[in-house]
Amino acid sequence: MAGGKDGVGEVRIKPAELHAFTMAICRADGSSAEEAKLVADHLVLANLFGHDSHGVGMMPSYIQNTTTGRCTRNHHAKIIKDNGAVIVIDGGAGYGQVIAKEAMDIGIERAKKNGVCVVGLTNSHHIGRIGHWAEQCARAGLVSTHWVNVHGHKSLVAPFGGAEPRFTTNPYCTAVPRKGKEPIVLDFATSQVAMGKVRVANNKKVQMEEGLLIDSKGNPTTDPGVMYNPPFGAILPFGLHKGGGLAVICDLLAGALTGGRTHSPRTIKKDGHDIINNMLSIIIDPAAMGGTEFFEDEVETFITWVKSAKPQPGVKEVLAPGEPERARRADREKNGVPIDTTTWQQLVEVARKVRLNDTDIPHTVAA
Ligand code: NAD
Secondary structure: OOOOOOOOOEEEEOHHHHHHHHHHHHHHOOOOHHHHHHHHHHHHHHHHOOOHHHOHHHHHHHHHHHHHOOOEOOOOOEEEEEOOOEEEEEOOOEOHHHHHHHHHHHHHHHHHHHOEEEEEEEEEEOOOOOHHHHHHHHHOOOEEEEEEEEEOOOOOEOOOOOOOOOEOOOEEEEEEEEOOEEEEEEEEEOEOOOHHHHHHHHHHOOOOOOOOEEOOOOOEEOOHHHHOOOOOOEEOEOOHHHHHHHHHHHHHHHHHHOOOOOOOOOOOOOOOOOOEEEEEEEEEOHHHOOOHHHHHHHHHHHHHHHHOOOOOOOOOOOOOOOHHHHHHHHHHHHHOEEEEHHHHHHHHHHHHHOOOOHHHOOOOEEO
């Protein structure tokens, strides 16, 4: 994505220290130990997987939102409609890392019982990297597919052919468990890039690749600043009319079908700082369909076949969805998590804001 030698620098920090620091910020802000751990587990894993857009760099927004009441600390998922295999959960703007985990716990239990569970998760504060929730289902041996929208936040992404934003980065995710192996996890924003990656590029003061952003007139630009300084531009949807269509479907399924709300003038908040996610999850037990053994065997046969394709020139290996993240994790576990210095500075400021001592701020090394 973003590159360039004139950007700001990076520091590296050991994952365990980053985890302890993130937990300490949450605890000092008033979260329970359990909530702080879930938030730190989620954000640090996103960094380890290379999705810095959804890593600890989210903490300043989270603390801003707990301070203003847009995110409710120590809140839990509440079932508001129960049809057995179809449930609706209200998140009450609680920390998404708690609410989505609890929603998936319930969905997993129901899917094991009924063969399937459709979970409408509504009104949760930011649920971060959606793969995290699909991986929770996969660890229980279940296939799951997730459609997500965002409201409250200002519009970021233009519809296909549009010169103005009309929704946000609406992620889609499906995970398929494998016997004795890490799952297949396809997890992406339906925008050309996640907004967090624009934030990272803006923090690093680097230009982005062509084809990701438009300016306020709808013309192509590589300047991440168009998302931060008026007149505002927009992020393009991925995959032309197909990705643009998928983004629209995410809002309809996660926002309209679940009873959450779609992204529209009725839900956009004036200051645009809310990050409320709704998610439609369909969790399926392979045992209730072709049978677990059949499923596991077919998954292995198919993935082996797919990966056996001769790589294109310049490509080392054909990878399955989820493999790039695990390769990055191995590297970052060993060499530390790189964080741009602007993001690091913002984290240090937020630590001071919640009155952590300087001794609680970990040492970093220049990357
Ligand atoms: P991305 O463009 O990096 O795509 C990631 C997906 O593509 C992964 O499944 C990955 O395994 C797969 N992939 C990448 N390279 C591959 C290769 N060479 N071969 C095979 N598969 C490959 O992801 P993104 O759009 O930047 O999204 C980043 C994260 O942001 C996601 O985890 C998403 O859930 C999250 N997100 C969350 C929200 C929210 O509101 N909570 C909004 C937007 C995005």
